[in-house]
Amino acid sequence: MDYRKRMEFLAGELLRHQHLYHVLTRPEIGDAEYDRLLDELLLLEKRFPQFASPNSPSRRIGSDLDNAFPERPHAVPVLSLDKLYRPEELGQWLLKTAAAAGSSVGFAIEEKIDGASIVLYYDRGELQYALTRGNGLLGNDVSDNVRTISQVPLRIDEPSRLAVRGEIYIKRGDFERYNSGVAEKYANPRNLAAGSLRNLKSALAARVPLNIFVYEGFFPVPSSGTFRAGPDIPGGGNAGRDHLEILQRLRELGFRVNPHLGFFSDDEAKRRRALQLFPDSTAAPLAAVEEYVRRQAAIRAEVPYDIDGLVVKVVEMDVRQELGTTAHHPRWAMAYKFDSPQAQSELLDVQVQVGRNGRVTPVALLRPVALSGSTVTRATLHNQDYIDMLELGIGDEVSISKRGDVIPAVEEVLEKSERHPGIYKLPGQCPFCRSPLLKEGAHHFCKNEACPERRRRALIYFCAKEQMDIETLGEKTIAFLFAKGWVQSPPDIYSFDASLLAGEEGFKEKKIARIRASIELSKSRPFARVLAALGFEGVAAAVAGDLIAHGLDTIDKIIAAAQKNDWQVFAAIEGIGETTARLLIGHFSKPENLQLIARLKAAGLKFAAEKTESERLNDSFAGQVWVITGSFAKFIPRSLAAEEIEKRGGRVSENVSSRTTHLLAGTSPGSKLAKAQKLGIVIVDESEFLARVHKNSSLRFVAK
Ligand SMILES: [Zn+2]
Structure with missing residues (x-):
């Protein structure tokens, strides 16, 4: 008998049956027959170790030798993804990315599986090595342990070099069974999966039922066979393909690709194609994304493994290339996380903030704590009712959460302080102007319109991105101008002498020129934005737009309507109720407001809608x-x-x-x-x- 040939035959058969069993779940032979083939191969490998292949299925049983994990460079850079925590934010990101791409793009949404990230490297059809993510440039070589995972193809029908990214995970049921049988328990399935990959004895790793889903393929440039390819380094062998075609090709090569896939595009033909390639996927227009995301979050427990979010990716490789990457993240992909991260801290003190309309917001000052990549020192407490509900006092241990860019919130008291028992109470007076704080509804208010803090806040609001968008006048610069007495109210922005800044620290000539330019640019903001920037209570952008759209498209018309002193004039407009109507009459008949408007008008701001503005140009x-x-x-x-x-x-x-x-x-x-x-x-x-x-x-x- 040609033992070498027999061994190759056995290895090939065993791999085929493993694939049929583990990936396709369509076994052709029973367990006993499989074990007989494996025993024969093991026997032959013992007798003729020189003929044993490094990718022999016997490796799936693992070895008792200690594995060391040398570092190796990744042939493709493994970037991490930017994260969002709210479906609305994801919807906005999608629209923004689609707009930046400028054509009808498609997005794939995949489950973000809570496991261990892996990159598999193949050459001449054989698995060469498998690297952990590491720092993105260097990973640990955990090949021996990865070879024990039956769902990882050791041989593929692709002669050129190929890199494949995936996630190794363990099902919840398997995790519980495993944990119940061992003394040293793992905290969760992800820790067990990651721990198994890093187990020094691959025989132990082999005992953990690990699974894999792959989600990116980096096909090489056909001629050179080198890794100048892939979505992270676009072009090369992936050029001209899209993400769905790459997944489809990976599937053909025997990799497990997660069938739970969402596809979103406003291009109907692209949606049809996605459904042809992935019949179990969901395909819908971009507008349906938020609903899809909410639903996926709601049904996340229905899959047998842990997912901690979703990953959204542009599918077109050329668009990925166009969008490029920041220093840390690709711009064409975004992670959506189901749970906002939490941390524990101590309430050191409460700061009382007063907004432009006098509303008081208590802010928690916290013992600094690291939370999802940043150090948190402050969190919102909303109002006195919220503090009472938490029964929160100074010195208490609290849990805090963070959602995206929104400021963190105190979620609950974990342990009351013994030093300062009791619940925190807001002061009776405004800390800035000493006028009494009055409670209206859930909130307290400083009712003094001359309150310096309210005026400073009104300036910040006026200059903010959503209103006049004066980029160079951020909170710090405004505080400086305000303290100097140069800018006390919005019209001062357009009349103060910027050359006064020349002698001040931190204001170089170039910066002063930029301040002048951005103030000048703000004069082009449309009427609706100017109207909202005035900061009158109840007149935000939406109400401003409603007034304009219903013919009150100049400030003079609005003032004239207010002078009729009949709230029904305003309430006749769709979207405006009696409360807002009465507020509008008050705002636009008050002499100091009319003076403010006159000064801003004289400064050159727009107080009449452009013909096009009132027609609401397209978006x-x-x-x-x-x-x-x-x-x-x-x-x-x-x-x-x-x-x-x-x-x-x-x-x-x-x-x-x-x-x-x-x-x-x-x-x-x-x-x-x-x-x-x-x-x-x-x-x-x-x-x-x-x-x-x-x-x-x-x-x-x-x-x-
Ligand atoms: Zn005040």
């Missing part, structure tokens, strides 16, 4: 953040271009940053162009910009 630029640089033939001054962007729902900002999606570059664009190119931002010249604007100008002319 074709929604989610886009533009920076304008250089000079233009048609748009003189440049703020005219800014108006076109804002009328279509886009945002204009002064400086190129990672948030910028588009750069409008005129002649002599300067350093902003270079920076935008470096960040991979979409660069648009004047004629292209005009084309985009015209394409989206099929205006509905509403007869008035």
Whole structure:
């Protein structure tokens, strides 16, 4: 007998049966027959160790030798993903990314399995080695343990080099069975999966029923056979394919691909194709994403393994390339986490904040604690009722949670302090102006309109991104100008002498020029934004838009309507109730408000809606953040271009940053162009910009 040939035959058969059993769940032979083949191979490998293959199925039983885990470089960089915690945020991210891509893109949504991340490297059809994620550039070689996992193909029908990313996990039921039989318990399935991969004896790793799902393939450039490929280094062998085709190819090669897949695109043909490739997937338009995400969160316990969120990815490889990556994360993918992280801390003190409308917010000052990548020192306490509900006092041990970028919240008291028993009570007076705090509804208020804190907050609100968007006037700069007495109310922003800043620390010539430019740019903000920026209670952007859309499209018309002193004039407008109507009458008849408006009008702010604004132009630029640089033939001054962007729902900002999606570059664009190119931002010249604007100008002319 040719023992070598016999061993190769046995190894091939055993691998085939393992695949049929573990991956396809379609076994062709029984356990006894399988064991007979395996025993024969083991016997032969003992007699002829020189013929044994490193990928022999016998490796699946593992060895009693100690494994060391040498470090190896990853051939593809393994980036981590940015995270969000709320379905609305994910929906917004999707729309923003689709807008930045500028064409009809598709997104795949996959389960984020709570296991151990792995990268499998193949060459000439054989598994060469398997690396943990490590630091993204170097991983630990855990090949011996990964070879014991029957769902990992040791041989594949793909001669060139290939890298495959996946997640190794253990089912909850298997975890419980395993834990009940061992003295040293694991905290959760993920710890057991990760611990098994790092078990020094692969025979022990082999006893843990590990599973794998793969989710990215990095196919090489066909000619060179090197890893200049994949979504992280786009182009190469993945070029021209999309993510779904890559998953499909991985499936053909014998890898386990998670069938629970969502596909979202506004392109119907793309949705049809996704369903052909993945019949069990969900395919729907982009608008359906939030609902899908909520549902997946609700049914997460229905799968037999732990998932801690979802991963959303752009499927088109060329779009991935266009969007590029930040220093840490790809811009074409986002993780959505089901649970916001929690941590334990101590309430050191409570700070009383007063908002522009006088509302008091207690803020917890906490013993610094690390929570999802940042150090938390403050958390919101909402109001006195919330504090009473928690029965919270200074010195208590508390649990805090964090959701995305929102400021952290105190969730519950874990242990009452013995030093300061009792519940914290808000002071009776405003800490800034000493006027008494009055309770209205759930909140306390400082009713003094001259309160310095209220005025400072009103300035911050006026300059904020959502209102006048004066980027250079952040909280710190405003506090400085306010303390100096140079800027006390919004009209001062347009009249104070910026050259006064020249002698001040931290204000170099360049910075002063930027402050001037961004104040000037803010004069182009449309009427609806100006109206909201006034900060009158009850007149946020939505109400401002409603007034304009219903013919009250200049400040004079609104003031005239208020002077009728009949709330029904305003309440006749859809979306405005009696309470808001009465507030509007109050705001727009108050002499000091009318004076404020007159001063801002004199400064050059827009107090009448553009014809187009009142018609609510389309949202074709929604989610886009533009920076304008250089000079233009048609748009003189440049703020005219800014108006076109804002009328279509886009945002204009002064400086190129990672948030910028588009750069409008005129002649002599300067350093902003270079920076935008470096960040991979979409660069648009004047004629292209005009084309985009015209394409989206099929205006509905509403007869008035
Ligand atoms: Zn006050």
